[in-house]
Amino acid sequence: MNTQEKIIESATVLFLEKGFDRTSVREIASKANINISLMNYYFRSKEILFETIIDLLIGKAAASLKDILDAEIDLNEKISQYTGKYIDMLIRNPLLVSFVLAVLNRNPEKLIKLKVTDNLYTTKKFSQQLNNEYLKGNIKKVDPEQFYLNMLSLISFPFAMKHLIIEKNQFSQEEFDRFITERKEIIYNTLISYLKP
């Protein structure tokens, strides 16, 4: 593993855990076992390093999900798959939601200007599908923006609230994951029952 990779790896962990402001370049360098100056040698600034990592983190997570949302499959099946895969991904990356929300509220431009954001929040094809299903009489008329936002809220918000949920219910890590996994079906049923004509 070369220096650049070491920096990225250490910085990713620290930025995820403590955010941009509370992570110092000295801490990153120390964790990566490299000299501080190398941070500015490979990336020109802490800021640029951060943007690089935002891009990496969101890019990896969003790509496969976007594919599901755009796939040409049955609506119910799509909602089920999307919910399931999204939650699986977040269980593997439990800090991702808070990280993205933190960036979004500190540097909205920073997130919005990224191409990966399109994958993070886009609904064009999905909206068409919802409209088609309505015209076919399969579902009731819904605002696709609102419906997609509902889906996203039900999936993501619990991870932003993780600490509170764990504390309040006295969950262990495993119990939290189980609680979240149970949500897959609940979220699916919630969304589908709303769509019923």
Add this chain to the structure above:
Amino acid sequence: MNTQEKIIESATVLFLEKGFDRTSVREIASKANINISLMNYYFRSKEILFETIIDLLIGKAAASLKDILDAEIDLNEKISQYTGKYIDMLIRNPLLVSFVLAVLNRNPEKLIKLKVTDNLYTTKKFSQQLNNEYLKGNIKKVDPEQFYLNMLSLISFPFAMKHLIIEKNQFSQEEFDRFITERKEIIYNTLISYLKP
């Protein structure tokens, strides 16, 4: 307005807008038009000032909502009122969700140890009501924790995503508020349709 109040007022605005880390005591003092040292004279540290403001912000917001959740009224009516009042409150305090989530992820203990947190996330009476309605055959069997979390997610998450929603749909401030207001009924219908036996 005395010095203490001036500090609280200025600090509240800045902490809400920029968070704890990116707000300096000098900035607060400057905005309040007072000497820096007065911050440590009235509050012993920036940290304590912050905790004071957390308490104030959450306390004000959570109290009335808790009352609705605990009230002895019809379940449908309760869900409708809770959703409506919660969203009204968040439209008046659009930065509150992000603020609370930021605190929750940086200093979980800080939030959890506060008494006001009980009002922020507690479901005891509401859970009983859900169970009762199930026994009466009025609704299907649901996990109260999950159902309450759904409610909270649908209400709160859009405010955490505000910047992205505005950007993506090219909303003005007023259009965002309208979009959110439309959600009241959508959220109500979503939750109710899921409860149908």
Add this chain to the structure above:
DNA sequence: ATTCATTTTAAACACTTGTTTAAAATGAAT
């Protein structure tokens, strides 16, 4: 073996941070 670009190092820089100090101002009670 020498050259030379790439990579690494230690040290310093300029700046901001929260907090403390000790003196000064204020204003009500005697």
Add this chain to the structure above:
DNA sequence: ATTCATTTTAAACAAGTGTTTAAAATGAAT
């Protein structure tokens, strides 16, 4: 008018920040 606790002020402190500098080490190409 004096006392004295409360409040305000200016200045300094110690520590931490991201970044830059210039010298040193490295290692492949000549």
